[in-house]
Amino acid sequence: MFVLVNLKAYPCDPVEVATAAHEVSESSDADVAIAPQAAAIETVAETGVETWAQHVSPNEHGSHTGSTLAEATAEAGATGTLLNHSENRLKLADIDGSLDAAERVDFDTVVCANNAEQVAAAAALGPDAVAVEPPELIGTGTPVSQADPDIVRDAVDAAAAVDESVDVYCGAGISTGEDVVAAEELGADGVLLASGVAKADDPQAALEDLVDPL
Ligand SMILES: O=C[C@H](O)COP(=O)(O)O
Numbered sequence: 001m002f003v004l005v006n007l008k009a010y011p012c013d014p015v016e017v018a019t020a021a022h023e024v025s026e027s028s029d030a031d032v033a034i035a036p037q038a039a040a041i042e043t044v045a046e047t048g049v050e051t052w053a054q055h056v057s058p059n060e061h062g063s064h065t066g067s068t069l070a071e072a073t074a075e076a077g078a079t080g081t082l083l084n085h086s087e088n089r090l091k092l093a094d095i096d097g098s099l100d101a102a103e104r105v106d107f108d109t110v111v112c113a114n115n116a117e118q119v120a121a122a123a124a125l126g127p128d129a130v131a132v133e134p135p136e137l138i139g140t141g142t143p144v145s146q147a148d149p150d151i152v153r154d155a156v157d158a159a160a161a162v163d164e165s166v167d168v169y170c171g172a173g174i175s176t177g178e179d180v181v182a183a184e185e186l187g188a189d190g191v192l193l194a195s196g197v198a199k200a201d202d203p204q205a206a207l208e209d210l211v212d213p214l
Pocket residue numbers: 006085133137138139140141171172173174192193194195196
């Protein structure tokens with residue numbers, strides 16, 4: 001299972017979380033990656049953990065003030081990017097443009113979506129993976145696998161109907177190893193989570209718990 005931990009804009013120590021994630025990734029069957037704030041990509045990548053951007057712009061080098069370029073995040077050490085997170089929704093054309101930008105630097109890509117219909121549309125754009133996350137469950141601690149498992153099943157079917165090579169992750173409310181196993185049993189290839197680790201008193205223990213049953 002792929003475990004992508006999005007640190008969002010939480011006031012955690014990204015290097016502490018990344019160091020723990022690297023150790024847990026090395027000593028378990030899970031692949032754990034961290035998506036920190038763009039300004040922390042370099043220090044997070046230096047820990048050796050797989051490092052992702054939370055977003056990249058469709059823009060290339062040029063007069064684009066405020067843009068987070070795929071090239072800049074790649075130079076800092078990122079190897080993948082989230083796109084269209086529920087907290088940073090994009091227009092369809094911008095998702096497509098950002099996927100092109102990610103392709104320029106050979107990034108892995110995950111396009112987020114609220115439901116099976118959006119998963120199908122996102123899968124049609126050719127990312128490596130889509131992540132289904134019901135926005136109302138984000139940050140609640142109630143996993144989608146428990147609240148409405150059909151959301152995950154339907155997302156898996158919707159992505160496969162469009163492109164079987166696109167992986168499906170699920171997210172929102174995931175904080176325990178039991179939640180990760182439930183996601184796997186519903187057909188997900190990975191999980192996307194944030195608060196269960198970024199807001200934990202002991203991020204290393206939270207990460208160990210997440211991968212323990214795998
Ligand atoms: O990017 C992560 C998701 O929005 C899930 O967040 P959460 O684990 O805090 O529910």
